[in-house]
Each structure stands twice: as C-alpha cells, then as structure tokens.
Amino acid sequence: MDIKARQILYSYDYDAVFARDQVEIIFNGIQIKSNYLKIDCKSQTAQIYGNIELKKPDETMQSLDEIIINLKDFSSQYSTFRDGIVATNGQGEKILIENLKDVSLFEKITISNMKKSLLYFQAGQILIFKQFKISAKDVYVFLEGNPGILLEEFDIRGSSNAADTGFEISQFRLSNSQGIGIGVKHKFKLGENFLSSNNIYYEERGWIEGQNTYERALRINTTNTYKYSASGNANFLVDYDTIGSWDIKGDFSHKFEDGHLIKSQVYFFHPSYADEELWFNLGGGLELGSFGSADLNFAYEQSGRINTDMDYSNSITDNLMISSQISYNKQSANDSLLESQMIDGAVQVSYDTSFISANAGFMFNKDLLTNTVFEQPMFSINIKPIKLYYDLLTFSASNRTIYSSLRQPDLSEQINFSNYSFLSMKSDAFELFPNSNVSIDLRLEQLFFRNSGPITQMGIVVDYTQKLVGDNAIHLTYNYNTRRNSGNWFIEGTNTSMLIGQLDYNVFGFTKGNLSFSMDVESLELYSSSLYLDLSLGERWSLNTLISYDFLMDRINDVNIMLKRDIIRGDIKLRWRQSTNSFILEFSPK
Amino acid sequence: MGLESSFRMLTFKSIVLILFFLNLSACEDRIFDNPLDPDASFRAFEIINIFGLDPSAVYGLTWDGSSLWACNRDNSSLLMIDRLSGSVIRRLASPVPDPVSIHYENEIFFIIARNSNKLYKMDYYNGKILYSMNVSLNKMTAIAGDGNDLFIGDESTRQIYRVNKETGELISGFKYAGAKIDGMTYWEGYLWVSDSSSSSILKIKLDGSVEAGYKAPEQSPKGLATDGIFLWNADASGKLFQLKF
Numbered sequence: 001m002d003i004k005a006r007q008i009l010y011s012y013d014y015d016a017v018f019a020r021d022q023v024e025i026i027f028n029g030i031q032i033k034s035n036y037l038k039i040d041c042k043s044q045t046a047q048i049y050g051n052i053e054l055k056k057p058d059e060t061m062q063s064l065d066e067i068i069i070n071l072k073d074f075s076s077q078y079s080t081f082r083d084g085i086v087a088t089n090g091q092g093e094k095i096l097i098e099n100l101k102d103v104s105l106f107e108k109i110t111i112s113n114m115k116k117s118l119l120y121f122q123a124g125q126i127l128i129f130k131q132f133k134i135s136a137k138d139v140y141v142f143l144e145g146n147p148g149i150l151l152e153e154f155d156i157r158g159s160s161n162a163a164d165t166g167f168e169i170s171q172f173r174l175s176n177s178q179g180i181g182i183g184v185k186h187k188f189k190l191g192e193n194f195l196s197s198n199n200i201y202y203e204e205r206g207w208i209e210g211q212n213t214y215e216r217a218l219r220i221n222t223t224n225t226y227k228y229s230a231s232g233n234a235n236f237l238v239d240y241d242t243i244g245s246w247d248i249k250g251d252f253s254h255k256f257e258d259g260h261l262i263k264s265q266v267y268f269f270h271p272s273y274a275d276e277e278l279w280f281n282l283g284g285g286l287e288l289g290s291f292g293s294a295d296l297n298f299a300y301e302q303s304g305r306i307n308t309d310m311d312y313s314n315s316i317t318d319n320l321m322i323s324s325q326i327s328y329n330k331q332s333a334n335d336s337l338l339e340s341q342m343i344d345g346a347v348q349v350s351y352d353t354s355f356i357s358a359n360a361g362f363m364f365n366k367d368l369l370t371n372t373v374f375e376q377p378m379f380s381i382n383i384k385p386i387k388l389y390y391d392l393l394t395f396s397a398s399n400r401t402i403y404s405s406l407r408q409p410d411l412s413e414q415i416n417f418s419n420y421s422f423l424s425m426k427s428d429a430f431e432l433f434p435n436s437n438v439s440i441d442l443r444l445e446q447l448f449f450r451n452s453g454p455i456t457q458m459g460i461v462v463d464y465t466q467k468l469v470g471d472n473a474i475h476l477t478y479n480y481n482t483r484r485n486s487g488n489w490f491i492e493g494t495n496t497s498m499l500i501g502q503l504d505y506n507v508f509g510f511t512k513g514n515l516s517f518s519m520d521v522e523s524l525e526l527y528s529s530s531l532y533l534d535l536s537l538g539e540r541w542s543l544n545t546l547i548s549y550d551f552l553m554d555r556i557n558d559v560n561i562m563l564k565r566d567i568i569r570g571d572i573k574l575r576w577r578q579s580t581n582s583f584i585l586e587f588s589p590k
Numbered sequence: 591m592g593l594e595s596s597f598r599m600l601t602f603k604s605i606v607l608i609l610f611f612l613n614l615s616a617c618e619d620r621i622f623d624n625p626l627d628p629d630a631s632f633r634a635f636e637i638i639n640i641f642g643l644d645p646s647a648v649y650g651l652t653w654d655g656s657s658l659w660a661c662n663r664d665n666s667s668l669l670m671i672d673r674l675s676g677s678v679i680r681r682l683a684s685p686v687p688d689p690v691s692i693h694y695e696n697e698i699f700f701i702i703a704r705n706s707n708k709l710y711k712m713d714y715y716n717g718k719i720l721y722s723m724n725v726s727l728n729k730m731t732a733i734a735g736d737g738n739d740l741f742i743g744d745e746s747t748r749q750i751y752r753v754n755k756e757t758g759e760l761i762s763g764f765k766y767a768g769a770k771i772d773g774m775t776y777w778e779g780y781l782w783v784s785d786s787s788s789s790s791i792l793k794i795k796l797d798g799s800v801e802a803g804y805k806a807p808e809q810s811p812k813g814l815a816t817d818g819i820f821l822w823n824a825d826a827s828g829k830l831f832q833l834k835f
Contacts, residue, residue, distance in 0.1 A: 170718075171713075171716075171718055173713065175697060177696040177697050178696065178697060178698060181720060183718075183720070199721075201720060201721050203720075213756045214756065219721045221721070221722075239722075239724070241721075243756070243757055245723075245724070245757065245758075247724055269724055269726075271724070271726075271757070271758075271759065272757070273754075273757060273759040274726070274759065274760070277726060307728050307746070327746070329728060329746045329747060331747065336726060336759070336760035336763075337726065337760065337763070338747070338749055338763050338764075338765065340746075340747035340748075340749065342746065342747060342748070344746070363787075365769060367748065370765075374769040374787065376769075376787060400809065402789075402809065402810075404769070404787050404788060406768075406769060406787075406788070414788065416787075416788045416789060416790075418789050418809045420808070420809045420827070422827070441642075445827075447808065447809065449789065449805060452805065459640070459642070461642060477677075479641070479642070479676070481640040483637060483640070494636070494637055496637075496638075496639050496640055498639070498675065500675045500677060516675070516677075518672075518674050518675035527674040527675070528672070528674035528675065530672070530679075548656065548672075550674070552674075557656050558655070558656035558657075573715075575715060577697075579655045579656050580655050580696070580697065582696075582697055584697065584715060586713075586715065586716065588716045588718065
C-alpha cells in the first residue's frame with residue numbers, strides 16, 4: 001500500500017497513522033483520493049473519509065463518503081458506510097451497505113493526540129508492506145513534540161502484529177543493581193491450532209561494580225502448542241541460555257469422552273554444571289463414576305530417580321467425602337543431590353452440612369534410608385457462620401486438634417500435641433454517624449500445647465470510615481490484641497494495641513493520595529507515618545512519591561519516587577528508591 | 591428504623607465497654623521467658639506485635655528493606671505489608687500460579703511455586719518474569735538467601751539445598767531435622783525454618799545441625815522473614831507475629 005499526502009503522521013504511542021490533505025492511496029490496483037486517512041495498525045483497519053474518489057481497475061470513478069477497509073490480507077473487502085449513509089456511484093446507482101463496522105477505534109487517532117505522543121514521525125509518503133511493516137521517505141522524527149533529525153528513508157514500524165504473529169518488545173530495564181535487560185517476545189500463529197510463543201531476554205551486567213557472576217547472558221524460551229482436537233494437545237518447549245544450560249520438553253495430553261485423561265512427557269535437561277537428566281513421565285486421571293476419581297503420576301529419570309504419586313477422592317454421600325494421597329520418591333547421590341528414599345501418605349475424611357463441618361485426617365511419612373517415621377493425626381470441627389440481627393452480625397467457631405510423632409532410631413520419640421479453638425463475632429459495616437461506616441471484628445482464642453500452659457488470646461479490630469467531600473475520606477482502624485497465660489491467672493502475657501489512621505485526598509483530580517500513621521494507643525507513641533502523593537504533570541506525565549517515616553527509629557524508613565510517562569501502549573518509568581539507593585529506568589508495554 | 595438505631599447504640603456501648611475492659615491496669619504486660627514452651631532449648635522470644643492477615647496470604651514471607659511481602663496462594667498474588675501497621679499497601683499479581691515462597695534481593699524477587707521445578711526471577715517493581723531456571727528438586731516449599739546464594743527446601747526429600755541464584759545449580763545440601771519446611775529465612779549466619787508438623791521454629795546451622803528449637807507462637811507456623819532486628823512469622827490461622835529473640 002502506497003500512501004501520499006501533504007501530511008502523514010505515524011505515532012509510536014498509538015501505533016496509528018493519520019494522513020490529511022490530498023491523501024492518495026494505491027493498493028491492489030485500486031486508487032483512492034480523499035481528505036483524511038486513519039489507520040489503526042494493531043487491528044490493521046483503515047478509515048478513509050472526506051471527498052472520496054475511488055477508482056478500481058477498468059471501472060469508472062465512484063464518489064463516496066467513508067470507507068472502512070480491513071487491510072489484513074490487502075483484499076478489497078471494504079465499502080461500508082457509517083450512519084446509514086448511502087452513497088451513489090458515478091452513474092447514480094446506490095451502493096449496497098454491508099458489514100457496518102465499529103469505528104470507535106479511530107476516535108483516538110486525532111491530530112492532537114498524535115502530536116502529544118512521546119515519539120511520532122512526520123512524512124510525505126509511506127509504504128505499508130505485508131506484516132504491516134511501514135517505511136517512510138523524508139521523515140522528521142519528533143520526540144515529546146520536539147523535531148529531531150530528518151531521515152531520507154526509514155522503517156518507522158517493524159513487521160509486527162502482536163495479536164497474531166510478529167515481534168514486540170516485552171520489556172526494557174536499566175538499573176544500577178541488575179544492569180540492562182531487554183526482553184523481546186515473538187508469536188507465530190498458524191491457523192487456529194498451532195501457536196508458537198518465544199521469549200528472548202538479554203542481560204548486560206559487565207559494567208556493574210562488584211559483578212561476580214556473569215557479564216552478559218542471552219536466554220531463549222520457546223513454547224509451541226499444537227491443539228489437534230478439542231480434547232487434546234501437544235506441546236514442545238525449549239529453554240536455552242548462553243551460560244550453558246538448555247532443556248527440551250515434549251508433552252502430550254488427551255481427554256476422553258468419558259472423562260479419563262492420559263498425559264505423557266519426555267524431558268531432557270542439560271545443565272553446564274551437573275549431569276544431564278532425562279525424564280519420562282506418564283500420568284492420567286480416571287473417572288470412576290460412583291467410586292470417585294483418581295490421578296496417577298509416574299516419573300522416571302535415567303539415573304534412577306523416581307517420583308510417583310496417586311490421589312484418590314470420592315463423595316460417598318452429599319455430605320461425606322474421602323480423599324487420600326500417597327507418593328514415593330527415590331534419588332541416588334551424585335555431585336548435586338543427596339540420597340533419599342521416602343514414602344508420604346495422607347487420608348482425610350470430611351463431613352459438611354449447612355451448620356457444621358468436620359475433618360479428620362492422618363498424615364504419614366517414612367524415610368526408608370534412616371527409618372525415621374512421622375505420623376500426624378488431626379481433627380477439626382467448624383461451626384458455619386451464624387447470622388443474627390438481620391444478618392448484621394456473624395458468629396463462627398472452630399476447634400482443631402493436632403497430634404504428631406517423630407520417631408528416629410537411637411533418639412527418643414518427639415511427640416507434639418496442640419489444640420486451638422476460636423470464637424469470632426464479626427459485624428457488617430453499618431452507619432454509626434451520617435456518611436460513616438463502622439465494622440467490628442472480635443476474636444477469642446484458646447491455645448494449648450503439650451508441656452505448656454494454656455494461652456488465651458483476644459483480639460478486636462474496629463474499622464471506621466468517615467466520608468468527606470468528594471473522594472476525600474478518613475479511615476481509622478483500632479487493633480487490640482491480648483495474649484495471656486490462662487493457666488496462671490492471666491497475669492503473664494502481653495497486650496498490643498494500635499490505631500491506624502489514613503486520610504484519602506483528591507484535589508480536583510490534579511493531585512491525589514493518602515497520608516497515614518500508626519500509633520500505640522496505650523503509650524500514645526507514634527510508630528510510623530507515610531505519605532503517598534500522585535501528582536499529575538500535564539496529560540501524559542505524572543509523579544508518584546511514597547515517603548515513610550519510622551518514629552521508633554527516628555528516621556526516614558524509605559522514599560520511593562517515580563516519574564511516569566504514559567505512552568498509551570505502555571509506560572516509561574524512572575524510579576529511585578532511597579533505602580537501597582537504586583534507580584531503574586524501565587519500559588513496560590501494557 | 592427503631593431496630594437499626596437501637597442496634598447502633600448497642601454496638602457503640604459494646605465498643606466502649608470492650609475498650610474499657612481491655613485497658614484494665616491488671617492486664618499490663620508481663621513478659622515471660624517463653625510464652626509457650628518451658629522446654630525450649632534457649633532464651634525465648636517476646637511477641638512484639640500481632641497483625642491480622644488473610645489466612646491464604648501467610649506463605650513465603652520476605653523482607654524488601656522497608657516492608658514485608660507475602661504470597662497469597664488463593665488468588666496467586668504477592669502482598670506488600672507495612673511492618674508497623676500490618677496493612678497491605680501494595681499488591682502484585684503473581685506471574686506464576688500458586689506461589690509458595692518468595693525471596694527478595696536487589697530489586698528482584700525469586701519465586702517458587704507448587705507443582706513446578708522452576709525458579710522464577712521477577713522484577714520487583716512491575717511484577718514481570720525476567721526469566722526462569724530449572725532446579726532439580728521435586729517439591730520446593732521454601733526459599734531464602736544469604737546475599738550470595740539461595741537456600742531452597744525440598745519437602746519430598748526433606749532436604750535443604752544451597753542454590754546458585756543465576757543458574758539454578760545445586761551447590762550443596764543437607765538433611766533437614768524436622769518433618770515440614772513451611773517457611774525459611776537466613777539470619778545472622780543461621781537458617782530459621784518454620785515447621786508446622788511440630789508447631790516450631792528451628793534455628794539451623796548451615797551444615798544442617800540444629801542450634802536451637804522454639805515453640806512457634808501459634809499452631810501452624812508458615813512464612814518466616816527477618817528485617818535484621820525482628821523475626822516475622824505468619825501462621826495458618828491468619829496472624830502475623832513480630833518476634834524479638
């Protein structure tokens with residue numbers, strides 16, 4: 001597609017073209033003249049309007065009002081008219097209206113927006129190639145509205161369209177602690193069933209002082225998925241880095257109509273620092289109808305490592321469920337790994353009604369090399385939340401008992417026993433004063449450990465919010481906890497109480513943020529304070545500041561400052577952090 | 591209307607009453623040596639503060655120099671927690687599902703996730719994965735670092751390995767003395783490991799021998815981190831404890 005006009009702008013921020021005055025477009029033998037042209041490069045759609053003259057090969061001239069063209073395949077699938085306007089051709093014949101398209105995506109492509117872009121190009125002629133690469137002649141480069149150099153011929157847009165196929169920069173970062181990092185993503189889609197996604201990440205750290213690992217590295221990761229049917233797919237994955245490691249993984253999974261699943265995987269890992277690993281994995285899921293369901297996995301590595309596990313679950317009745325897991329792992333010692341051989345198992349029975357739920361479980365582990373055995377039965381019972389006072393108050397309660405035993409040869413058995421109960425009362429937010437909300441959360445707990453006296457804990461959290469004018473509001477949270485040795489008449493123990501306050505402010509949308517503090521209520525000693533400030537610096541720039549002060553240490557805890565430039569398809573950010581004295585410049589696409 | 595107004599008054603009076611009782615002078619602090627375990631091997635800790643957390647966000651604590659971070663496994667997010675108020679002040683979506691542990695170093699997060707043998711390196715600011723490394727471990731549950739290398743606990747073998755943070759190489763390892771590795775942090779030359787199977791926190795030398803064992807402040811200790819002064823421990827019940835040793 002060849003485009004000429006008195007003024008053509010391409011904005012990097014919007015990824016769009018805007019042309020005006022004596023616009024001339026030639027593609028596939030079709031010639032169009034108009035006053036304006038807009039192209040949204042991401043969707044590859046063009047809008048042409050204003051005194052259109054269209055001439056197809058061997059056809060007479062047509063006068064139209066507006067054309068929306070799908071440029072994905074450079075076909076002439078076009079001729080839609082907005083607002084029901086029916087145009088006539090040179091012979092006065094009405095042209096059929098079809099495929100009325102949504103033109104809202106062109107609303108953002110205005111001369112004003114284009115010129116507010118961080119980076120835009122102005123040219124007299126551009127050429128658009130397949131994959132939407134755009135070349136321009138006699139190009140002026142504008143950075144933040146300021147004209148830069150003049151280039152005779154320049155590719156102002158690479159061949160990419162991230163939605164389907166092509167390259168895109170996934171990130172760029174420059175920091176004094178991690179160096180330079182550039183990430184590029186490549187996608188390739190073939191039909192509806194094949195998708196290839198590739199990530200390339202380059203790091204340069206040679207210039208960092210004290211760098212003692214590697215100076216630079218390139219890491220490539222590729223994932224290829226072939227969906228051969230609605231119930232199955234195959235994946236092929238490769239990882240490579242220039243430090244010396246690479247791996248290849250191929251997997252396949254298929255789900256049958258009756259719910260059974262089969263999956264397999266072959267994985268080869270070649271690290272530069274250790275022996276190669278070749279894994280074969282086979283697994284699946286069985287739907288056993290009224291007998292429940294089971295998952296099985298078996299993995300074998302050529303040096304003799306084995307990981308295998310089986311899960312089973314079944315709802316015996318609507319209220320009663322049983323589940324169990326068992327696994328076996330074995331590995332031999334080599335340069336990296338220690339020897340191990342272990343069996344793990346667990347079984348759990350759950351009973352659930354609308355009023356109460358109960359769980360009983362047993363965990364088991366045996367180290368077959370050292371003959372160490374761990375066993376842990378547990379039981380818990382929970383009373384489901386009870387709503388009172390027209391659902392304004394919610395009560396709930398729970399009790400959990402855990403017993404565990406660790407038996408090691410030549411050592412005495414280690415037995416642990418604990419019991420934990422809690423009773424809680426929570427209120428929904430309610431209006432105490434006009435434009436205010438209050439909620440209360442009260443919790444009473446009892447904890448008991450073997451060889452130790454019982455501990456009683458009580459905690460209360462009161463949240464209060466007072467709405468002010470506009471988006472301004474005050475939030476107060478009171479948090480009190482007391483923890484006492486109830487076996488010794490509650491004499492021993494500690495209390496903690498804290499008040500946290502926050503003022504949210506928004507001054508005409510120009511600046512918004514919050515100011516918060518926390519303090520000990522009993523001693524009235526301030527703990528900390530923080531200020532978050534979001535300052536708008538024009539339409540596209542903003543400054544964010546977060547300062548926190550530690551009153552206990554009497555010092556500034558941290559300062560974070562971020563200068564941000566919104567470039568529509570991403571952000572450019574410059575950050576500085578005081579506590580680590582680090583800066584980072586980054587570009588992150590949205 | 592009448593019911594609502596009497597409810598408000600009742601609630602208001604209840605708050606005043608509760609606050610009054612809570613501040614009884616008889617309940618002044620009295621610190622005992624070890625609040626929970628007289629059999630503990632060493633001088634015990636003091637509970638400095640208790641904060642409430644979402645019970646699904648008690649995994650893999652880490653300290654970033656000014657705040658704490660925790661993994662929320664239910665909605666796969668990472669939460670920044672103010673150390674002085676316990677409030678969640680920032681939230682990042684985890685780039686990997688079901689994150690179990692996190693470690694911060696030099697504007698980078700190292701993350702491990704359930705059912706994955708990958709070690710993910712993530713940008714501290716924007717939450718994007720920079721790249722991932724293969725680690726030859728089957729069930730990683732906790733991660734910590736000493737500034738040079740990482741330490742990763744593998745629950746399927748009950749072993750803890752020193753791992754190269756740039757390549758994922760297993761440098762050395764030792765057998766863990768407990769049964770579960772729920773949380774881990776490196777502090778003053780020791781690894782501190784929380785073990786929910788025995789409701790304890792173990793202080794372990796880098797050769798694997800246990801230096802000291804402490805009863806955890808609650809039944810199921812999970813995430814563990816240090817800010818250099820205090821040890822922070824999150825419990826499955828949804829509490830965050832600030833502990834002074």
